[in-house]
Amino acid sequence: MNSSTSKSPSTSISRPGTEALHPSLRTAIIAGMQLRPARIEDIPSIMDLERIPEYHTFVGHWPEDEHRTKMAGTDCRYLIAESESGEMAGFAILRGLAAPHRSIRLQRIVVAKPNCGVGRLMLAAILDYVFGELKAHRLWLDVFETNTRAHHVYASLGFRREGILREAVFRDGEYHTQLLMSILDREYAAPRRSPKEAAADREGESSPASPRRGTA
Numbered sequence: 001m002n003s004s005t006s007k008s009p010s011t012s013i014s015r016p017g018t019e020a021l022h023p024s025l026r027t028a029i030i031a032g033m034q035l036r037p038a039r040i041e042d043i044p045s046i047m048d049l050e051r052i053p054e055y056h057t058f059v060g061h062w063p064e065d066e067h068r069t070k071m072a073g074t075d076c077r078y079l080i081a082e083s084e085s086g087e088m089a090g091f092a093i094l095r096g097l098a099a100p101h102r103s104i105r106l107q108r109i110v111v112a113k114p115n116c117g118v119g120r121l122m123l124a125a126i127l128d129y130v131f132g133e134l135k136a137h138r139l140w141l142d143v144f145e146t147n148t149r150a151h152h153v154y155a156s157l158g159f160r161r162e163g164i165l166r167e168a169v170f171r172d173g174e175y176h177t178q179l180l181m182s183i184l185d186r187e188y189a190a191p192r193r194s195p196k197e198a199a200a201d202r203e204g205e206s207s208p209a210s211p212r213r214g215t216a
Helices: 040-050 064-072 118-132 148-156 185-192 195-206
Strands: 010-013 027-030 033-037 076-082 088-095 103-111 138-144 160-171 174-184
Touching (some): 040 064, 040 076, 040 088, 103 118, 118 148, 148 160, 148 174
Parallel strands (some): 103 138
Antiparallel strands (some): 027 033
C-alpha cells in the first residue's frame, strides 16, 4: 500500500448489469480502475489473491464454497477493483450489512501488486461507498499489530485505533496480536465540511450536555 495522503479523483457512474447485483452500488472509477460488485466467476481470482505467499500471515483465506455462500447472502458485500485491461487489481469484503447497527466491518482488502498505491485508492473509494451509499455509521477492521504499513495507511484516511486483541490469532505456530481500528461517519465527513460547519460542531461539543435518563 502507498501511504501517501494525496487525494485521488473518484467518480460514480452507472453501468448496465451492476444495479441488478447490488442496487446501492454503482461502478466507481478510481484513477484508471473501476470498483464494481463481485460476480461468482470472480471467486477463483479472489482465492488466488488470498493465497499470495507474501500475504500468508496477514490475510485469511476461505474455500470456494464459503465464498459462494457469503457472496450470495445479504450480510456480505464483495467489491472488485479492476484495471482498464480487465485484470483484477484487488478485492474487498464488507460484512455486517444485514445488522441494524450500521456498523460495517472491512473483513478483508487485498491487492494484486502491493506497494503500488492501489490499496489506498481502493480504501478511499470504499469509504465513499460505505458512508455515501450504504449510509453506515461506523466502518471498522482488525489488523495485525506487526503490519505497520497498513496501520499508517488506515490512519492517513481517518481510522482511529480503538482497542487491542491480544494474541487473538494462531497462525504459523504462534499467536498474533491484532489492533482494532474504526472510523465514524462524522469523522469521514469532517475533512469535507466547510470551516464554518466544523467550528459549529466544535462549539456544540464543548457545550454542557443535558442530563439523560436510562441506558441503552
